[in-house]
Amino acid sequence: MKLPETTEWALHSVTALAQVPGESVSARQLADHFGLPAPYLSKQLALLVRAGILFASTGPRGGFRLAQPASRLTLLDVVEAIDGAADPYVCKEIRQQGRGAAPPEECSEQCLLAEKMRQAHLAWRESLRAVVIAELVDSLGEEVAGRIRTSLMRVEG
Amino acid sequence: MKLPETTEWALHSVTALAQVPGESVSARQLADHFGLPAPYLSKQLALLVRAGILFASTGPRGGFRLAQPASRLTLLDVVEAIDGAADPYVCKEIRQQGRGAAPPEECSEQCLLAEKMRQAHLAWRESLRAVVIAELVDSLGEEVAGRIRTSLMRVEG
Numbered sequence: 001m002k003l004p005e006t007t008e009w010a011l012h013s014v015t016a017l018a019q020v021p022g023e024s025v026s027a028r029q030l031a032d033h034f035g036l037p038a039p040y041l042s043k044q045l046a047l048l049v050r051a052g053i054l055f056a057s058t059g060p061r062g063g064f065r066l067a068q069p070a071s072r073l074t075l076l077d078v079v080e081a082i083d084g085a086a087d088p089y090v091c092k093e094i095r096q097q098g099r100g101a102a103p104p105e106e107c108s109e110q111c112l113l114a115e116k117m118r119q120a121h122l123a124w125r126e127s128l129r130a131v132v133i134a135e136l137v138d139s140l141g142e143e144v145a146g147r148i149r150t151s152l153m154r155v156e157g
Numbered sequence: 158m159k160l161p162e163t164t165e166w167a168l169h170s171v172t173a174l175a176q177v178p179g180e181s182v183s184a185r186q187l188a189d190h191f192g193l194p195a196p197y198l199s200k201q202l203a204l205l206v207r208a209g210i211l212f213a214s215t216g217p218r219g220g221f222r223l224a225q226p227a228s229r230l231t232l233l234d235v236v237e238a239i240d241g242a243a244d245p246y247v248c249k250e251i252r253q254q255g256r257g258a259a260p261p262e263e264c265s266e267q268c269l270l271a272e273k274m275r276q277a278h279l280a281w282r283e284s285l286r287a288v289v290i291a292e293l294v295d296s297l298g299e300e301v302a303g304r305i306r307t308s309l310m311r312v313e314g
Contacts, residue, residue: 001160003245011270012251035255075273088158094169098192100308106301112293113168116232120284127277136269144263151257 001088003079006044009036010082011075013045014053018070018137019148024063033151044082051081070137076128089117158245160236163201166193167239168232170202171210175227175294176305181220190308201239208238227294233285246274 031038055067091114188195205211212224248271
């Protein structure tokens with residue numbers, strides 16, 4: 001079970017943008033800030049736009065900014081924008097296959113194994129839903145926050 | 158984020174073996190019971206043996222049986238035997254990369270994002286650790302349990 005490596009990129013990009021509220025930051029600026037490949041980072045930012053987490057504007061001062069207050073954006077929002085919301089456990093109903101197949105009338109309820117796996121996934125989701133981006137921003141010291149703002153807002157020559 | 162499809166095979170195989178305590182069941186019997194490909198199922202059973210969940214014996218009446226009481230085996234044991242115990246979130250410390258890199262002295266503690274992602278993974282693990290195989294077996298009606306036992310213990314001509 002693995003999340004895409006770009007989950008880290010998305011989480012850090014959203015947290016960084018939360019430090020410069022109202023300002024648009026280009027994919028190139030974000031890529032330089034984190035030392036990431038700009039074209040591939042752009043694809044992740046596009047997923048965040050599609051999920052309603054970022055807002056993209058064009059033009060000379062265009063770029064990306066949060067589409068919602070950081071106090072409303074959760075880690076779950078960001079993670080599922082990148083990876084989707086599917087349950088990692090796939091139930092193919094093998095209880096209804098083979099020599100030991102249960103008859104359909106015994107299978108009107110979900111398989112208990114799938115149900116328990118689902119509960120674990122929901123526990124994971126709840127844990128991520130409980131953390132808002134604003135909480136992460138608040139935990140940074142003023143020195144760190146200042147450095148991030150300076151790096152993000154630097155005007156390229 | 159996806160668990161291997163064979164996670165379902167392993168969970169159902171262990172639950173089925175828990176219905177015939179002390180009896181050894183061959184990979185072929187289990188494969189026929191669930192309508193699964195025996196060679197590929199055998200590989201999953203070998204992972205369960207390696208994890209100390211199943212015990213394998215050879216000989217004409219050999220096969221697989223639980224290596225521990227079903228009251229001690231958890232869903233987490235089975236899932237991690239198949240998929241490993243790694244955290245699905247990979248932190249590559251991008252906070253220390255690029256133009257906005259944090260200096261090492263600011264990074265003596267784990268990145269807060271990685272820490273929150275880790276907490277979600279622990280919540281998932283706790284949820285699976287809370288369910289023992291015996292609980293699943295107990296939830297089956299006597300009719301279902303009887304059918305499973307009959308199918309598993311059927312002597313091949």
